[in-house]
Amino acid sequence: MAKQQNHQFSGPVSVFQELRLPEQAQPVGYAALIDAYDLAVPLPLILCAIGRKHQIIEAQNWRLYTPRHAPAATLEGHLTFALKYEGVDLCVLKKLFETIDGAELAGLIQQKPNSAYLRRIWFLYEWLLGTQLELPNAKTGTYAHVVDPKLQWAVKGSTSTRHRVHNNLPGTPDFCPMVRRTSRLEQFVARQFDQEARAIVGRISQSILSRTAAFLLLKDSKSSYAIEGEAPPHDRIQRWGKAIGEAGRHPLDEEEFLRLQRLVIGKDTRFIQLGWRHEGGFVGEHELDTRLPLPEHISAKPEDLPTLIAGLIQFDQGVSDELDPVIAAAMLAFGFVYIHPFEDGNGRLHRYLIHHILSARGFNPPGMVFPISAAILDRIEDYRRVLESHSARILPLIEWRTTPSMNVDVTNDTADFYRYFDATPHAEFLFECVERTIEQDLPQEAEFLTRYDQFKSRIEAHTEMPASMIDLLFNFLRQNQGKFSNRARQKEFAALTDDEVVAFEEIYAEIFEG
The missing domain is CATH 1.10.3290.10 (Fido-like domain)
Structure with missing residues (x-):
């Protein structure tokens, strides 16, 4: 509990939750929030940190940003960084919102009512938790998309006048996977x-x-x-x-x-329970x-x-x-x-x-x-x-x-x-x-069926044979690299002459192996 109360954000590390970084770097955004608030959530597939180089590096499921990208080591700083560079991670955000004091978040929003990032966070808090912060409806600020369509796939959605945002989330609070724009x-x-x-x-x-x-x-x-x-x-x-x-x-x-x-x-349901599961x-x-x-x-x-x-x-x-x-x-x-x-x-x-x-x-x-x-x-x-x-x-x-x-x-x-x-x-x-x-x-x-029709027509033109026998003939040739096996010659196709066998093998080779 002490960790959650103090909100301590770690400095540069070489290993983050048993995952090695490409180089020593400081976790930011969702990684920093998960660590500081001890959130029991799956780690994002791409984690972010601030490296020492002056170019962005991507390796080992990490994206290392430059020192100039470093956010303030605060709740607002890391939330803003996450929305700006990582997109919306609903699972992390919901667990975070359940952990923090809503009054603290409301205070941040009151201090910066024109901040698009804070209004997006405000909307996501109320959308995910189904409860309202003690805040009046937003009166100023340009309408912003909840999901940055440059980072993730979104929909047209609807407008929330309370937060002055466009809710373009691709789902509802009951089900809303996210897809990154790779x-x-x-x-x-x-x-x-x-x-x-x-x-x-x-x-x-x-x-x-x-x-x-x-x-x-x-x-x-x-x-x-x-x-x-x-x-x-x-x-x-x-x-x-x-x-x-x-x-x-x-x-x-x-x-x-x-x-x-x-x-x-x-039809056989003797050993299977139909319908929704009643057990784990x-x-x-x-x-x-x-x-x-x-x-x-x-x-x-x-x-x-x-x-x-x-x-x-x-x-x-x-x-x-x-x-x-x-x-x-x-x-x-x-x-x-x-x-x-x-x-x-x-x-x-x-x-x-x-x-x-x-x-x-x-x-x-x-x-x-x-x-x-x-x-x-x-x-x-x-x-x-x-x-x-x-x-x-x-x-x-x-x-x-x-x-x-x-x-x-x-x-x-x-x-x-x-x-x-x-x-x-x-x-x-x-x-x-x-x-x-x-x-x-x-x-x-389609090509196979076209060739098969040609094969069938050539066989029928050569020898009168029912369609089922032509199917059998084709399968024997296909299974034996275009040649009649001894078994086929002695049993199913014993009635064929040697000349017919040679002709059929040549037709098969011409159509399917040529």
């Missing part, structure tokens, strides 16, 4: 992938296009199960593929979430001998689910329309999977939500679904690292005990860890998956 995201958004996809589709014949769409849809459904380590019957894969194909047609509400979970789980949850393993939980991610507390789900629904039905579709999809989908509201089916529903946003916003070409799950499956380790970019940082902050059923029971307040997180890595990863589906999956699948 050069990589700027480049992705400028690419306009939706237009690239339409241009590719425009060059594909309608007959090939419809079959390409069906293949990609089935591929995505199968991949989504494979990510979870499951190999369900083909009818379940097809049923979930049909659901993905209809994504975006219905706005999200509680009934829609529950309907989707029933589709994911299927975690992702991980159990010790072999003791069966004690070994969590890699701990889900939101069941009593927090109503407001968290309401926040997801409000995000889907409100501000998501004002954000880039891929960024909005990343915020919604990864927010859902961190919350993990169901006992089972969370992973597939998380990836469904990506399709939901992209389809609802018309990002996909009509009738086409990007096989996002297939791209994720091919980059499964990158996917896990993205998930861990947040879950690994909140895990040490969650206090829990083991239940008699070898589950986890969270004993501290954790809801804000799921409401407010930095979704920048998630947005960048999702853009990479979209890029891959447009540059590889869509054109390659």
